[in-house]
Amino acid sequence: MQEKTLPRAAALAPSPIWWRxxxxxxxxxxxxIYACWFALVWFHANIPWPLLMAxxxxxxxxxxxxxxEAIHGWRSIPRWLRTALVWPPIGGWLPFELYKRSHTAHHxxxxxxxxxxxxxxxxxxxxxxxxxxxxxRAVLLFNQTLLGRLTVGPLLRLxxxxxxEFGKLCAGDFRDVPVWLGFFAGLAVVLGxxxxxxxxxxxxxxxxxxxxxxxxxxxxxxxxxxWGPTPGERTASVESNWVFxxxxxxxxxHIVHHLYPQMAWFEIPGFWRRHRDRLxxxxxxxxxxxxxxxxxxxxxxxxxxxxHPAR
Numbered sequence: 001m002q003e004k005t006l007p008r009a010a011a012l013a014p015s016p017i018w019w020r021x022x023x024x025x026x027x028x029x030x031x032x033i034y035a036c037w038f039a040l041v042w043f044h045a046n047i048p049w050p051l052l053m054a055x056x057x058x059x060x061x062x063x064x065x066x067x068x069e070a071i072h073g074w075r076s077i078p079r080w081l082r083t084a085l086v087w088p089p090i091g092g093w094l095p096f097e098l099y100k101r102s103h104t105a106h107h108x109x110x111x112x113x114x115x116x117x118x119x120x121x122x123x124x125x126x127x128x129x130x131x132x133x134x135x136x137r138a139v140l141l142f143n144q145t146l147l148g149r150l151t152v153g154p155l156l157r158l159x160x161x162x163x164x165e166f167g168k169l170c171a172g173d174f175r176d177v178p179v180w181l182g183f184f185a186g187l188a189v190v191l192g193x194x195x196x197x198x199x200x201x202x203x204x205x206x207x208x209x210x211x212x213x214x215x216x217x218x219x220x221x222x223x224x225x226x227w228g229p230t231p232g233e234r235t236a237s238v239e240s241n242w243v244f245x246x247x248x249x250x251x252x253x254h255i256v257h258h259l260y261p262q263m264a265w266f267e268i269p270g271f272w273r274r275h276r277d278r279l280x281x282x283x284x285x286x287x288x289x290x291x292x293x294x295x296x297x298x299x300x301x302x303x304x305x306x307x308h309p310a311r
Contacts, residue, residue, distance in 0.1 A: 012262055023076045025266040026069060029249070030085055033063050037090055041198045041205075053208045058247060060091050060213025065249040065265075071100050072261045090190055092210040093158065095183035098176065107261055109231040115308055122306050123227065129307035144302035146295050149222045154214040216247070223294055224254040226286070227309050233284035237272070240290045245269065255283045 015021050036059045044052055063086070070086040087096050102119040111117040115125050122143070129137070142148035143156055168176060194200050220238075228234040238244075238252040249265035251257050253272045256279065263271065272279065280287055288294055297303075 012260060015267070020264070020266070021076065023074055023264055023266075026066075026074050026264070029062070029246075030066060033059055033066060034088075037063070040209075041194055041200055044198065044200045044204075049208065053212050056209035057212035057216045060209055061216040062247055063090055064213070064217050065247065065251065067096055067099060068103070068251065069249055069265055071103055072257075073264050075262065087186070088190065089183055089186045091213060092187065092190070092206060093214065094161065095179050097179045107258070109234075109258060112231055112234040112258075113225055113227045113308065114311055116311075118225075120221070121225070121308075123308040123311070124306050125311050126307050140306055141302050144298075144304060144306055146219075146222055146299045146303075149218050150215045153218045154211050157214065157218070219291060220244075220248045220252055220254075222298075223288065223303065224252075226304060228284060228286070230284075232282045233286060235283055236286045236288065237279070237283065238288045238291060238294070244291055255279050255286075 019025075036055070040047065040052060040055050040059060047055070067086045070082040074082045083096070089095065106112075106118055106120045108117075113121050113123055115121050115123045115128075124132075124140070132140070139152065139156075143153055165176065165180075168174075191202050191205070194205050195202050223238065224236045225234055226236070232255070235255045235258045237255045240248075240252050244252060250268040250272075251265070253268050256263065256268050256272055259279075259282070260271075
């Protein structure tokens with residue numbers, strides 16, 4: 001099958017419906033995210049901590065999905081405006097500019113899953129894997145279970161970020177310093193409101209909002225890519241309910257996104273329903289009925305050994 005299941009122009013043709021053409025659902029999501037974040041932070045003392053954690057995790061993972069949409073879509077407004085709207089670092093750990101650069105590189109479909117080439121790959125080169133200590137291989141295998149991805153996964157992701165960024169500094173590459181300075185300035189404003197105005201300790205914000213939000217975001221990434229002989233077979237789709245669909249802005253139907261990354265998030269479910277058979281033929285029927293099914297299969301079992309079969 002060809003790389004694209006439908007001509008790009010046909011798949012991305014502007015909608016004749018005005019509110020779709022102006023992407024009003026995206027504006028609604030943006031307003032909902034910031035309103036919910038403000039309310040959760042402002043009323044944190046009156047919300048039981050399990051509900052606060054669930055709400056905080058959802059909102060921060062949702063904001064990460066909005067940033068993802070701004071990288072690829074939201075083309076009805078200028079780039080500078082959509083960047084400004086998603087830039088506030090309420091997620092607390094990753095500058096938007098670095099995420100945009102890394103994720104754009106990830107979308108080279110021909111190198112999906114290749115360690116050292118795909119910036120979001122969890123695979124390791126076979127030579128590296130064989131040289132790892134037994135405890136480190138055990139940690140990486142645990143990260144390939146859903147329980148591991150949701151618990152140690154955030155720590156491994158932060159570890160990777162620190163290693164990459166400090167590696168640049170040690171190599172004399174200071175190009176990202178302005179990005180980090182801007183990020184920390186914005187984060188100081190965010191945490192100033194969280195702690196100084198709303199009275200929520202910073203440690204509590206990171207423990208109840210940031211880490212669970214990062215963990216929830218890793219739920220989508222857990223299953224969406226694997227090694228396959230063709231690029232199309234390396235991207236999954238999860239036919240989940242609207243709770244997760246809205247959270248991930250329907251990028252759980254990930255094969256659609258990788259084929260048509262500029263497609264507006266609210267157009268993805270209908271496109272998937274109309275072309276499901278062709279899309280499944282393209283990705284080798286790499287599809288799951290929902291995240292509960294994924295948890296049933298791989299909560300404690302590695303989804304695959306992360307030594308890349310072809311590298």
